[in-house]
Amino acid sequence: MAGWILALALLGAKAGAEPPEDTAQSDMSGDEAAARVHFEKGVARFDRQEYREALEEFRKSLGHKKTRNAMGYVASCLKQLGQYDDALEHYETMRREYPKLPLRTEVMVAADMAELAGLVGTLVLRGDVPAGASLFIDDRFRGRLPLDEPLRLSAGSRAVRVEKEGFTPIARTVEFQGGRENVVELVAKSRKGLLRVSERHNWPLEIEIDGKATGAVTPWEGLLDPGEHTVRLRGFLNEEALLACEVPGATPGEKREAARQGAKMESGVETVSVRLYEVAEVVLGAEDQDASLKVESAPTGARLWIDGKEAGQTPWEGRLPLGEHRIEVRAKGYLGARQEVKLERRKQREVTVALDRVPQEPGFWTAEFWTARKVGATAAYGTGVLGLGVFAVSGALALNTSADLKEACPGNVCPRERAAQKERAHGLGVAALAGLIVGGAGAVAGTVVLVAVRPSEGEQRVRAAGTAWKVGLGPVGLSLGGSF
Numbered sequence: 001m002a003g004w005i006l007a008l009a010l011l012g013a014k015a016g017a018e019p020p021e022d023t024a025q026s027d028m029s030g031d032e033a034a035a036r037v038h039f040e041k042g043v044a045r046f047d048r049q050e051y052r053e054a055l056e057e058f059r060k061s062l063g064h065k066k067t068r069n070a071m072g073y074v075a076s077c078l079k080q081l082g083q084y085d086d087a088l089e090h091y092e093t094m095r096r097e098y099p100k101l102p103l104r105t106e107v108m109v110a111a112d113m114a115e116l117a118g119l120v121g122t123l124v125l126r127g128d129v130p131a132g133a134s135l136f137i138d139d140r141f142r143g144r145l146p147l148d149e150p151l152r153l154s155a156g157s158r159a160v161r162v163e164k165e166g167f168t169p170i171a172r173t174v175e176f177q178g179g180r181e182n183v184v185e186l187v188a189k190s191r192k193g194l195l196r197v198s199e200r201h202n203w204p205l206e207i208e209i210d211g212k213a214t215g216a217v218t219p220w221e222g223l224l225d226p227g228e229h230t231v232r233l234r235g236f237l238n239e240e241a242l243l244a245c246e247v248p249g250a251t252p253g254e255k256r257e258a259a260r261q262g263a264k265m266e267s268g269v270e271t272v273s274v275r276l277y278e279v280a281e282v283v284l285g286a287e288d289q290d291a292s293l294k295v296e297s298a299p300t301g302a303r304l305w306i307d308g309k310e311a312g313q314t315p316w317e318g319r320l321p322l323g324e325h326r327i328e329v330r331a332k333g334y335l336g337a338r339q340e341v342k343l344e345r346r347k348q349r350e351v352t353v354a355l356d357r358v359p360q361e362p363g364f365w366t367a368e369f370w371t372a373r374k375v376g377a378t379a380a381y382g383t384g385v386l387g388l389g390v391f392a393v394s395g396a397l398a399l400n401t402s403a404d405l406k407e408a409c410p411g412n413v414c415p416r417e418r419a420a421q422k423e424r425a426h427g428l429g430v431a432a433l434a435g436l437i438v439g440g441a442g443a444v445a446g447t448v449v450l451v452a453v454r455p456s457e458g459e460q461r462v463r464a465a466g467t468a469w470k471v472g473l474g475p476v477g478l479s480l481g482g483s484f
Helices: 002-018 021-027 030-045 051-064 068-080 086-099 105-118 240-242 252-261 365-410 416-452
Strands: 120-127 134-137 140-144 151-152 154-163 170-176 180-186 191-201 206-209 212-217 219-226 227-237 265-266 268-275 279-285 291-298 303-306 311-315 314-320 324-329 337-344 349-354 459-465 468-475 480-482
Touching: 030 051, 030 068, 030 206, 051 068, 068 086, 068 105, 086 105, 086 120, 120 154, 134 151, 154 180, 170 180, 191 227, 191 268, 212 219, 212 468, 227 279, 291 303, 291 324, 291 337, 311 314, 324 349, 337 349, 365 416
Parallel strands: 120 180, 191 279, 291 349
Antiparallel strands: 120 151, 134 140, 134 154, 154 170, 191 219, 206 212, 206 227, 227 265, 227 268, 291 314, 303 311, 303 324, 324 337, 459 468, 468 480
């Protein structure tokens, strides 16, 4: 009803403001005349309650010339059609562009907007809300997520759909309530992230993900669970594939030979983080792996590094890119060894590395010396503890006996029967003093053994697991070095 009253108010304001028809026609431009024609058609349609057709005519009128009357009628039509959110938005636009409306029109607009506010609510999306996804309400695009501001919607049943390229759409139907905030929790049927894998030279190679063959070849994209995943490419390029591609670092003759024979290609292992509803891309560069290396060592079970990366334990066998590689072998109790090897196409290089034991250090710095040093220090400290124990016990007894004598011997004159007790107090005092001397001597001796006993050259070497450390005592400080 309010929409009808507002329409009548707008029509009355329009009629009262217009000049006589002959004057208006002579002064109108082409756009103004067209705007008036569509406006009058819209009013006629509105009076017949043909609101959708009237809305179209009023919008055409606004296309030729913007007027507050046409804007007001558009809002009234939208309200009659149940598009309360759009109607409220048109009223707000009208009041911004025409802040000084006639009093009667202003009152009607305010009443209509108050009524619409109770029929319009705001939408808040939570849960699985992919960034950059498109939001559709009743199949109408309403923006990309996340929304810059709360979305207003008319009350009623609304179909909410979220779409993002490469992912399964998320859809839900909700009963939207006006005059309040409506929280919609979206839950996807498939909570995945999208991974795209390609090879730097556009070679069609098989894809391994998390150590398992996928059966797919590059370029490829697919959905994966969120988290960390490892990706590797491998495969065999035949003559046609190699001739169509560039072989890295190959001369024309080598390229023709490789194309004639074909080649086994493989990339390194790449770790990629896949996030929910996001796209992760990884580009791997494969290399010719048509050569193999076998490494053995004495002793067996040594740790092996190839080109600075740990490869495992010996014996080891695997495929590597053509060319030069640096291997390093280490074992506990042995000196490490390094060696350069060159691998050739379709040939296996076998390498045996014999490690040398860590040499026994001469002089003081033997295992026997360290054991004797430890035993000597322990004995000295033990003697010191025993002496201090004697000092503590004897001293306590001497003090107790002296206290008794002091009470029984006024003026330091003791009766004859106290002579034996006086001798015992003296003996306990002597024993306590001896214990103190022995305890102090033991502590000093133990410290001397641990700290002061050093090799004559002032150097210490400790070797373990193929690594030699060297500690030197110089005139200005302590130096630390080592060999590996």
